[in-house]
Amino acid sequence: MPSPEVLWARWALVAVLEATTEAEESTRYRTGCWIDDEGLHLDDCGCTWWTFSRVGEGRWVLFGEDESSACKWHTPPVDMLAGGPDWLPHDELRDRLDGNELGCVYWYEDGAWARAPYPDDLDDDGLDCGMSRFVERDSALRLLDEHVRRDGGTSAETLMAHAEAYRLTPELLESLAAPADGSTPDLPAMTRALHRAALTARAETVG
Template identity: 30%
Template sequence: MWDLAELWLEGAVMAVIQTAGHDTGYWVGDDGLSHDDGSSNWWQLIPFGDGRAVVMGKDHDLPGDLYDDLPQALATGPDWLRDAWEGTPDDRLRSAVLKQAPIGFFSWVDPDSGWHAVPTDDSHDDGSRLVSAPYSGFDCPLFDAYHGVGDLDAAQAHADALLAAARRAALDAELLRPVLHCADPGRTHPFALDAALRTAALAGLTPGTRPPELPTG
């Protein structure tokens, strides 16, 4: 399945850029990491600590909705998942499902039992192929606007440096500024750096913070 630690890292960096003011389609909040590609396709990673997490989403080109199947499916899941669905000690999971429904795929990972998924009508394509780390395929359109404007190799070097710093929980404004400039070279008003750094801290990418503990594959 997915390398959730890498997914969080790369998606959270994109969420930092999003918060700064350049649209990437990634967000980090109390309900985890979310992505929307702008074409009604979305996925969400919700960490629950200790290597436990939920990944869900929807490919709008595929029919079906798992919403009505979730209560029965999760009733047979591990205690932490049942508690999350029932709202004890919090209601992040139920709130996220209600907010995002319809649900095309729903998976969870538990360190004791591995990956599980709510069955779908099409086991070959449930839409979960949407879930991928932004940089892993080298097709991230982050620097589309920089074509013909500047050195794309230098732009990628800035992005690599930012990602490496995030991996060390060392992301800061000095590393973020050149990436933002390359992503949005025609911008005429300031980026929201303070807000972006707050997002980075929430995601565990800045000094003194920690990302959630997530499985690596």
């Protein structure tokens, strides 16, 4: 896993690029990537959903599930909250557990990622498959290619570099973004998402 700041930057960048006013105003179930007051979300309207949140200074939580996760099917059951700190969103996580909707939980504190201990025979909790699109830089760039102009082959790299340095601006988005469907970028919605994601701040200031 990369640092939470890098993971946040890559994921938030996709959420910014996918932001539309229509999606903001919709009360229907959302898919794709988006950001709200809870944090970053990913849902493919299938078997993968994730939430990533900043929880105070130097604290982050990542939870969700992928169809490859073996945690919730393991016998005996795996306590995915074992050893978790008090600041985790325990009420939501336990509701997810009770609904059999949770595949794994990771948290970050004191400079390190952590999770509950797993049995020796559990080798896949869904994290690799679910998060590889952001964890692996090449995968993240391929994902960005769907949202940027193809006029020199460096747009995705440029956007990624600015996002990871927390120096994105609406002007950069306007100059580089190009929705995959050929439509006009919804710059007002993207700008609102950009400020919500705090990608205009330096990485040192976001937690």
